[in-house]
Amino acid sequence: MEIRFEGAAVTYGAREALSPLTLTLTENRIGVIGLNGSGKTTFARLINGLTKPTAGRVIVNGRDTADFHSALPDVGFIFQQPQNQIILPIVRDDIAFGLKGRGLSKAEIEAKVEAALGRFGAAHLAARRAHELSGGELQIAALSAVLVTGPDILILDEPTNQLDLKNRALVQKIIEDLPENAIVISHDLELVADFGRVLLFHGGRLAADAPAAEAIARYREIIA
């Protein structure tokens, strides 16, 4: 993975959501922390191309996000409210939906869906109705639907938000074990506490880019 921000900035009218940012990300785990409205989601949306920079460039694995009309296929995004990204009512159909148009046979699609849920020991969720799932199950269904498409980079926006302690621990373990590159945005600082690189945003600016302990300490100083 190589993500390069080259003076990339986002402004909405007169509001600067992200000040010009230049950095390169190559680490397998990146944490993103900061207050509400500090620019974390804007930063993440720049990486998958859902938001285009109003200045500068963002280059992901050698490709300029501005060259894509929509999101980049190699960047999966799990949104803050995973229920909003479930498209079809039954879990297995929803996961299969992402594989449409790839010229796969029905049997190949079924095998991929099974494997996607199987990664999380969640094959039993295949026939369930998505709107009946618990928060943790919903995260697994959303993760499966994104990972089945084979992204190189996964962005998780507050993945433990609204989860109880048990499901939180489950999601933390799942993130630890992911072979994919993961960028984790979180107010749950424990979730990124082991990460070698954590970015702290404050008022749309990068306020720290450091190992977790240092970035978290800086965050505590800022709000003190």
Ligand SMILES: Nc1ncnc2c1ncn2[C@@H]1O[C@H](COP(=O)(O)OP(=O)(O)OP(=O)(O)O)[C@@H](O)[C@H]1O
């Ligand atoms: N589409 C938009 N139009 C106008 N302003 C926006 C838009 N999206 C974000 N902003 C503004 O940009 C700033 C950064 O927002 P962003 O969503 O990146 O913050 P965040 O750090 O992810 O916040 P939170 O922790 O609350 O999710 C905020 O002031 C927000 O109001």
